[in-house]
Amino acid sequence: SQQGEEDPQALSIQEGENATMNCSYKTSINNLQWYRQNSGRGLVHLILIRSNEREKHSGRLRVTLDTSKKSSSLLITASRAADTASYFCATAGGAQKLVFGQGTRLTINP
Amino acid sequence: NAGVMQNPRHLVRRRGQEARLRCSPVKGHSHVYWYRQLPEEGLKFMVYLQKENIIDESGMPKERFSAEFPKEGPSILRIQQVVRGDSAAYFCASSPPGFPVSSPLHFGNGTRLTVT
Numbered sequence: 720s721q722q723g724e725e726d727p728q729a730l731s732i733q734e735g736e737n738a739t740m741n742c743s744y745k746t747s748i749n750n751l752q753w754y755r756q757n758s759g760r761g762l763v764h765l766i767l768i769r770s771n772e773r774e775k776h777s778g779r780l781r782v783t784l785d786t787s788k789k790s791s792s793l794l795i796t797a798s799r800a801a802d803t804a805s806y807f808c809a810t811a812g813g814a815q816k817l818v819f820g821q822g823t824r825l826t827i828n829p
Numbered sequence: 830n831a832g833v834m835q836n837p838r839h840l841v842r843r844r845g846q847e848a849r850l851r852c853s854p855v856k857g858h859s860h861v862y863w864y865r866q867l868p869e870e871g872l873k874f875m876v877y878l879q880k881e882n883i884i885d886e887s888g889m890p891k892e893r894f895s896a897e898f899p900k901e902g903p904s905i906l907r908i909q910q911v912v913r914g915d916s917a918a919y920f921c922a923s924s925p926p927g928f929p930v931s932s933p934l935h936f937g938n939g940t941r942l943t944v945t
Contacts, residue, residue: 750930807872
């Protein structure tokens with residue numbers, strides 16, 4: 720399975736600190752995507768990084784991809800209470816579907 | 830522009846009844862995916878459809894579950910003779926024409942099915 724696995728499963732930090740979440744996967748990919756899910760809601764797309772890219776930024780988000788280690792990381796800088804959510808990585812490989820990991824539950828304490 | 834619309838948001842069924850979950854994708858999107866999520870877990874792929882075609886149903890149980898995406902109207906996920914283990918949140922997602930999953934998926938807010 721090429722399912723992504725996030726680490727840690729849960730993360731609790733103070734507002735203003737940086738939050739780093741990691742994702743590992745097993746097979747080759749075309750791209751890797753990060754999503755956020757607020758409680759009781761659907762997933763919202765954050766960033767898509769292609770297999771030939773190493774780093775991508777969007778506002779306070781920074782995603783890295785290391786295909787040799789089959790891993791990715793999501794960094795949220797200067798965290799805010801509104802960043803409290805679950806974060807999922809998802810991999811797109813040869814099959815025409817996204818395979819999601821179990822997610823990291825991020826809590827930002829005021 | 831309306832996003833992915835799912836209804837109902839909440840659905841309660843007794844064991845043995847049928848559940849019908851509806852999904853209207855973003856206008857112009859031709860790929861529809863259904864995922865299932867248990868509490869505190871990730872999303873499990875169920876089925877991928879294009880208009881009038883099931884492309885990949887490898888994640889959907891072969892019995893009691895079916896899905897369609899007709900030429901006109903919403904995509905439907907149908908669960909017959911529901912059991913307690915079917916209780917979960919079911920999410921629909923769509924993406925525009927082109928190579929599947931080369932673009933981000935747009936998700937609905939899900940249907941939460943409770944089987945009593």
